[in-house]
Amino acid sequence: MIFIHAAGIHNTMPRERQPDLAEELHTLTGKIYRRTDHFIQLAILGAHKAAGTRELPAQTAIYLTSGQGNISVFTRICEQRRQHNLLPKPVDFINLLSNSAGFYVASHLALDGKNLFVTHHHFPAQMALLAAQNDLRLGRQKMVLLGGVDEWIPRQELARKLLGVSPSTQLGEGSNWLLLNSEEKNALATVEVHPQLLSSSLLAALLSYAPRNTSLIFSHRFDREAVSGFMRRYPQCRLFSPEEDSGYYETHPLFTLSSFLRQEKGRLIHIDTDGNQYMIVTLANDLL
Structure with missing residues (x-):
């Protein structure tokens, strides 16, 4: 059994385009993040809300998961290479690795513990939770900040087909995080x-x-x-x-x-x- 000690929700339903998160991120954190993109900004927002005002132990692990990863950067790089025959920008090339978001979250919260990116074709959130559950039960980690981050995909019809949902399903985006450990004291839930x-x-x-x-x-x-x-x-x-x-x-x-x-x-x-x-x-x- 593992325990939830905090939770953070960032959830939106864009209609025409991805929202600009830079101003909201600056208002919430008081910081300006350069060389980031929408996916990374989403990750920081949700993790910040979960951490709240508490100072997490430096060895807190980060377990990040996503269904599609940094899809907007991936799309941009594909268009640059295939349509315009251009090399990707260096920052895009680096951020294409979705676990770059974990690095930015760790930097924002001053964490230097294990930083893991987990995904799965059908059950990404559950598999990340399972990895955290196993590591906490076995004593490999004392505390895990676990987050799921997914961007809104502009090409809605194609996205619904790829995601395997009905044509009428409203798509959204979110960054939702749980602070987990194996101690019952002050826990919110199991x-x-x-x-x-x-x-x-x-x-x-x-x-x-x-x-x-x-x-x-x-x-x-x-x-x-x-x-x-x-x-x-x-x-x-x-x-x-x-x-x-x-x-x-x-x-x-x-x-x-x-x-x-x-x-x-x-x-x-x-x-x-x-x-x-x-x-x-x-x-x-x-x-x-």
Whole structure:
């Protein structure tokens, strides 16, 4: 069991273009960051909100995850090379590595611990949480600042196809972070990633034993009909809906967990799918 000690949410739903974050970042942090891009600025904003006014131990590890990574820089470099036959700018070439964002977060918060970038084709947020969970349980890390960062993608129709969501899904962007360690004192909640992928029968068995008033939330990969079917089969559970509007992005589960911390007391089961199997994350904040 691992514990959440702080959470930070930065979540938006752009309509036409990515928002300019430079001014917001300067207002929030009092600093001007040069040689950064939208993805890096997103990462710093969310991490700053999670850290708050606390001074984190220097050895705090950073575990960063993303579904698509620094897609805007990747797109720009591809256009420069293929359409204009130009070499990429040096800063773009460096920032193309999405883990550059982890370097900037570490610099901003004065951290020099492990700095890890994790991704996964279907479950990036869950796999990053699983890596942190394992390292904290084994004593390899004492504290982990874990964040999920995803940019809004301008080519919406193509993005929806790549992400495997319905044509009507509203896309967004976010930078959502959790401060994790293995100590219960002053914790906000417990969180646990179930490491195995579940078949529909195993998921059904697990949900049938869910305590009364357990909250369920489903990723955007479930359509309304599927969600309604689950809720009819498990009437002892209730559907959780975050108060803050959000579009879909691949690290959205971290937004969901943080939103539950803000709004509710109780137990939450987050359910995601790759289309065939299921992965769940449980959170509880009613026993601390």
